[in-house]
Amino acid sequence: xxxxxxxxxxxxxxxxxxxxxxxxxxxxxxxxxxxxxxxxxxxxxxxxxxxxxxxxxxxxxxxxxxxxxxxxxxxxxxxxxxxxxxxxxxxxxxxxxxxxxxxxxxxxxxxxxxxxxxxxxxxxxxxxxxxxxxxxxxxxxxxxxxxxxxxxxxxxxxxxxxxxxxxxxxxxxxxxxxxxxxxxxxxxxxxxxxxxxxxxxxxxxxxxxxxxxxxxxxxxxxxxxxxxxxxxxxxxxxxxxxxxxxxxxxxxxxxxxxxxxxxxxxxxxxxxxxxxxxxxxxxxxxxxxxxxxxxxxxxxxxxxxxxxxxxxxxxxxxxxxxxxxxxxxxxxxxxxxxxxxxxxxxxxxxxxxxxxxxxxxxxxxxxxxxxxxxxxxxxxxxxxxxxxxxxxxxxxxxxxxxxxxxxxxxxxxxxxxxx
Amino acid sequence: xxxxxxxxxxxxxxxxxxxxxxxxxxxxxxxxxxxxxxxxxxxxxxxxxxxxxxxxxxxxxxxxxxxxxxxxxxxxxxxxxxxxxxxxxxxxxxxxxxxxxxxxxxxxxxxxxxxxxxxxxxxxxxxxxxxxxxxxxxxxxxxxxxxxxxxxxxxxxxxxxxxxxxxxxxxxxxxxxxxxxxxxxxxxxxxxxxxxxxxxxxxxxxxxxxxxxxxxxxxxxxxxxxxxxxxxxxxxxxxxxxxxxxxxxxxxxxxxxxxxxxxxxxxxxxxxxxxxxxxxxxxxxxxxxxxxxxxxxxxxxxxxxxxxxxxxxxxxxxxxxxxxxxxxxxxxxxxxxxxxxxxxxxxxxxxxxxxxxxxxxxxxxxxxxxxxxxxxxxxxxxxxxxxxxxxxxxxxxxxxxxxxxxxxxxxxxxxxxxx
Numbered sequence: 001x002x003x004x005x006x007x008x009x010x011x012x013x014x015x016x017x018x019x020x021x022x023x024x025x026x027x028x029x030x031x032x033x034x035x036x037x038x039x040x041x042x043x044x045x046x047x048x049x050x051x052x053x054x055x056x057x058x059x060x061x062x063x064x065x066x067x068x069x070x071x072x073x074x075x076x077x078x079x080x081x082x083x084x085x086x087x088x089x090x091x092x093x094x095x096x097x098x099x100x101x102x103x104x105x106x107x108x109x110x111x112x113x114x115x116x117x118x119x120x121x122x123x124x125x126x127x128x129x130x131x132x133x134x135x136x137x138x139x140x141x142x143x144x145x146x147x148x149x150x151x152x153x154x155x156x157x158x159x160x161x162x163x164x165x166x167x168x169x170x171x172x173x174x175x176x177x178x179x180x181x182x183x184x185x186x187x188x189x190x191x192x193x194x195x196x197x198x199x200x201x202x203x204x205x206x207x208x209x210x211x212x213x214x215x216x217x218x219x220x221x222x223x224x225x226x227x228x229x230x231x232x233x234x235x236x237x238x239x240x241x242x243x244x245x246x247x248x249x250x251x252x253x254x255x256x257x258x259x260x261x262x263x264x265x266x267x268x269x270x271x272x273x274x275x276x277x278x279x280x281x282x283x284x285x286x287x288x289x290x291x292x293x294x295x296x297x298x299x300x301x302x303x304x305x306x307x308x309x310x311x312x313x314x315x316x317x318x319x320x321x322x323x324x325x326x327x328x329x330x331x332x333x334x335x336x337x338x339x340x341x342x343x344x345x346x347x348x349x350x351x352x353x354x355x356x357x358x359x360x361x362x363x364x365x366x367x368x369x370x371x372x373x374x375x376x377x378x379x380x381x382x383x384x385x386x387x388x389x390x391x392x393x394x395x396x397x398x399x400x401x402x403x404x405x406x407x408x409x410x411x412x413x414x415x416x417x418x419x
Numbered sequence: 420x421x422x423x424x425x426x427x428x429x430x431x432x433x434x435x436x437x438x439x440x441x442x443x444x445x446x447x448x449x450x451x452x453x454x455x456x457x458x459x460x461x462x463x464x465x466x467x468x469x470x471x472x473x474x475x476x477x478x479x480x481x482x483x484x485x486x487x488x489x490x491x492x493x494x495x496x497x498x499x500x501x502x503x504x505x506x507x508x509x510x511x512x513x514x515x516x517x518x519x520x521x522x523x524x525x526x527x528x529x530x531x532x533x534x535x536x537x538x539x540x541x542x543x544x545x546x547x548x549x550x551x552x553x554x555x556x557x558x559x560x561x562x563x564x565x566x567x568x569x570x571x572x573x574x575x576x577x578x579x580x581x582x583x584x585x586x587x588x589x590x591x592x593x594x595x596x597x598x599x600x601x602x603x604x605x606x607x608x609x610x611x612x613x614x615x616x617x618x619x620x621x622x623x624x625x626x627x628x629x630x631x632x633x634x635x636x637x638x639x640x641x642x643x644x645x646x647x648x649x650x651x652x653x654x655x656x657x658x659x660x661x662x663x664x665x666x667x668x669x670x671x672x673x674x675x676x677x678x679x680x681x682x683x684x685x686x687x688x689x690x691x692x693x694x695x696x697x698x699x700x701x702x703x704x705x706x707x708x709x710x711x712x713x714x715x716x717x718x719x720x721x722x723x724x725x726x727x728x729x730x731x732x733x734x735x736x737x738x739x740x741x742x743x744x745x746x747x748x749x750x751x752x753x754x755x756x757x758x759x760x761x762x763x764x765x766x767x768x769x770x771x772x773x774x775x776x777x778x779x780x781x782x783x784x785x786x787x788x789x790x791x792x793x794x795x796x797x798x799x800x801x802x803x804x805x806x807x808x809x810x811x812x813x814x815x816x817x818x819x820x821x822x823x824x825x826x827x828x829x830x831x832x833x834x835x836x837x838x
Contacts, residue, residue, distance in 0.1 A: 039582075047613070065734070067735060092580075100695065101671075108696075111734050159448075159449040163457065193509045226516050227517065255677055275524035278526070279705060282484050315484070315529070
């Protein structure tokens, strides 16, 4: 574990990359543009950020982002490099909000760079002492969902808006009976006047508790409590009181202080939704890598982290999805792993299961499908069965086509879903 | 004022732009990929997002962002358009966190788009009723800073890290004596072990209160209280108790729930720092326009909003800076304007003053300079004087060069600072 805060960046610059990196280090620590009364070399040295390593990766003939300096006619080359900066933890103390201002603050706007992306961060143990991390993680989620050795099979309430509490509860009943382990609210539905949180939670939990009494299986429902602090507290307490087993929050809506508070008071796993992730990441030479970003939220308490899915309906390529999911399962600190359960979703069906398992090497995930369940020709129960069968096949290393020979739901799914 | 929530986007797509816009509207409201039991046309219609207007702007021969669909060989053209979507406020109620998930959620990742940027939002009056907006704004800030008719002249404590409480207080003393109206902590310095917030606040306020007793002028100091909720509360209360007149928070560190809480409990103006803004905005066909983004934070309570400065040291062009600053002064609602004071900073000196005033048409701003004050050859007091003189000239429509003839500090500044 590092004794300093470390951050890796992908940079692109028309200047000498080492000079540009030093400029970023200065901007984000004790640099001043003009000498200031009272500053001394010792004082600046104590707090200065350092360039730890710099590796040239290649060149580009045009700048990835506008506004950069240093270009000198049409023959300018823009060098790309991976650079690691480090800071003394004493600059900020083990504070997540201040960490963000330090590793992801003003430096994205510096004229020295025609591209800058935060790839990864590594934190001293002081951060592990200061934050609780996920309170439930994999084991706690498995215990509450009653699923031991295979992925948790999930789905989402759709349409995300339009349904009132009654319609949501009716759909939940159907989904419970279809054999799902996990159901989540959509990120667009929290406490809309047409579907108030309290009414929805009561109606849904009545269905889930009835089903649990009849079958012994309590389906995990992630109630979207995204809102202001007092609202989140009240909604959390209501879900807990009703016997619910999960709450959901939109990270970019709630923000870091909201998530830290939720992480501290929650007595239920937090299903963390990353909607808005696109604006943080989709420009390849700007913003955040998920590898860096998810560490902040895991430390704050996220038990489940959305990672998109293979062959998804969004713009993200598969290798990025796989890197995100693996990272969620990689311990952050030796004595506090802060492991979150990755949530695969978006256009998922039985077809993606073998590749997902091969890429992740683990069954510790939530595998969520919408159309992959609801559009199964034999109905939602067959949809769920097809996913269970696909995972049984993957976990026992049997090709899907072979397993489908005597598993009808899977066979029909493989015919139905083109990926 | 609209009765629905409206959002304007700049989009780029290889598909029919109207179809792509409808896909975004569906994704962000009642769209489902497969028919779902219980949904009805009435129910979907009630909640559906609508495309209000669509204006084709032009074409591009290559996609701005990777991962988009619809390209069909090398002769694909990508059309750009400005599109306005709208939602019934009943979908979410007047909730800022849920607004963000709705107007800035999953849509940035849709394959339909090779570019998508949120340009502006317009909110129904229900939002004005639900949030307080800035508690101090221009009038409250002017009253507390004791500056009536001209811009508030400010600077920043640098080096941002390295100084302990004693050094910070010593610099503050120098800056008070130099005639500044406003001083701010750097965004990198909140409560580091080498410069604890409480010690810094006590040391600095001793200097500021002494200066006020001697001169009658209480300099406004924006103490960076960025941190967790309880920390922010304690720090705010301490500043208030010590007679301080401003607190500062980094918006991207604190997040929306944190800022809403701070906005509710604060009894002091909130100086809102936008560090990290680059990762939200620097890719021209992705992310957020400041025009949209700053509305969220003003409604949550930001009294001062950073807007960069003309001829700044960052990558942002001047027209963008001007648009941001003007927007901060534009009322959001007829009965609750939520006007924030724009903060100009980054490489500012007397030279930029006339253009800044010409562009903004208002003296309701904080004009902050570092080197533009500290590097003045005749010292910081002359640096402050040069800015005051430059603003006197601009406000009375006298060219700087003329005014400099009998204003020595300004004359020296114009020689010294190349912009």
